[in-house]
Amino acid sequence: MARPHIEPFVELNESYKNFTLPGFTPSGSHFKVLSLDTDVGACTLKMRFDGGYTRKPGMSYSDVEIFVLNGMMKVGDQFCGEGHYLFVPAGYAMGALEVPQGCELLVMYNDSEPSFLESDTHHPLCLKEGYVTVNGYEDAPWAPGNLVNPSVAAGCMIKVLRYDVLTEAISFLYCMTPQFMQDNISYHDCAEESYHIWGESWMLQFGDLPTGGYFWRPPYINHGSFRSKLGTIAFGRTDSKLHNYFHFNPWS
Ligand SMILES: [Fe+2]
Incomplete structure (x- = not known):
């Protein structure tokens, strides 16, 4: 990919x-x-x-x-x-x-x-x-976002729709509560993809993402801090195992 x-x-x-x-x-x-x-x-x-x-x-x-x-x-x-x-x-x-x-x-x-x-x-x-x-709306429950450790900040919930046992890729719905905030910077070994079904979020490096917003983010792209003012529901995927590498280096 x-x-x-x-x-x-x-x-x-x-x-x-x-x-x-x-x-x-x-x-x-x-x-x-x-x-x-x-x-x-x-x-x-x-x-x-x-x-x-x-x-x-x-x-x-x-x-x-x-x-x-x-x-x-x-x-x-x-x-x-x-x-x-x-x-x-x-x-x-x-x-x-x-x-x-x-x-x-x-x-x-x-x-x-x-x-x-x-x-x-x-x-x-x-x-x-x-x-x-x-x-995904009717047949899958929301679960805390701490599917992996270290985890996304509290206030981001997830519904796993599919997990690939060979690649460890996941397809999921996620939501961010109003006034969700995570203050560190993340990168991953996997690609991340997201489509905003409704709502908005803001990412330090890439700005605002409204309803209809989309990203395909290859591995090792620094992203964060991020927040959502009024809340978001989105469809997301990874293409392999998700591990959160966190840091606070704004020059990265
Ligand atoms: Fe990420």
């Missing part, structure tokens, strides 16, 4: 483009690129499916993560509404998509460029047990 550092980026300022890659329905499907690995095509997209959009069952050659920001998407016979998270392993034949009234999503292709092959059976090498489907 060798993506460049993008921070801060506010996707609400950008326009959608039509999604016209081979295998995708040519109309009713739109995207914005939030981050992109230009070597392999792995990317994080914000996507919009218009009301009436449908797609046949099929698979991707990349692991795909999906988070429903608003609206509702039917996957096979499952209704995936606001807050729904899917981890779709490479080669997993997803059910047919139906979007009755439109929806917006974060869609993350972890290994390669977006691909779609119509199929109602999984690829023989698919790690299909890895499929995750959970509503």
